[in-house]
Amino acid sequence: MTRPDRAWLARDPIVVAPLLLGATLAHASPEGRVAIRITEVEAYRGADDPGAHSFRGRTRRNATMFGEAGHLYAYFTYGMHHAINVVAGDREGFGILVRAGAVVEGEPLARARREARPRRSPIVELARGPGNVAQALGATLADDGADLLGTGPWTLEVDDVARTRPMPHRTGPRVGVSGDGGDGRRFPWRFWLPGEPSVSAYRAAASRRRRQAT
């Protein structure tokens, strides 16, 4: 495992995203260190991608996506969840959402973070789904903009073979994204490792009808 250089990340996310499968993403904090082996990602392509936060241009929230590759874009959504992207791409506004991972270090801390939040069912997978990935790693808005390739608390390491050849993986439509082509077409920009229990189940975007009732 070695840390990638910035140029390696500064390419089309459709190419880089599958190469991040199997990579190790880690965060060290005063509480301790947690690392995950990435098992599921999604590519987002800015102005070319109606499903991307950055599709309509730069705003306060998505500013990090318009900066240098190799930084962390962290955001807060649905009033309760954080999620993290690796800024990666040859153009502004491009990035890769980290949707799931297997906790390979700091499992007790990751579990403690999950248990700090009220729940009514046993925890099976600690980093299944983007909200849970952020929580396991302890990512918040304070981590937005953090450099993954520097000397700070965040590190990214890629397997030497996987640097050029992605691990055997599957491809499909992104979760919770409805925009895409607008013609019903869905971009197959979700990538995952088959047989991994941490990979989240596919869900279509929430329908609008639901909210109109009553």
Add this chain to the structure above:
DNA sequence: CGGTCGATAGTCT
């Protein structure tokens, strides 16, 4: 299984 729904607040029009 699959479909549906509530929680809950930041973001953007």
Add this chain to the structure above:
DNA sequence: GACTATCGACCGG
């Protein structure tokens, strides 16, 4: 004021 790159519970088959 509507929507959201979600999660987990619940309900029907």
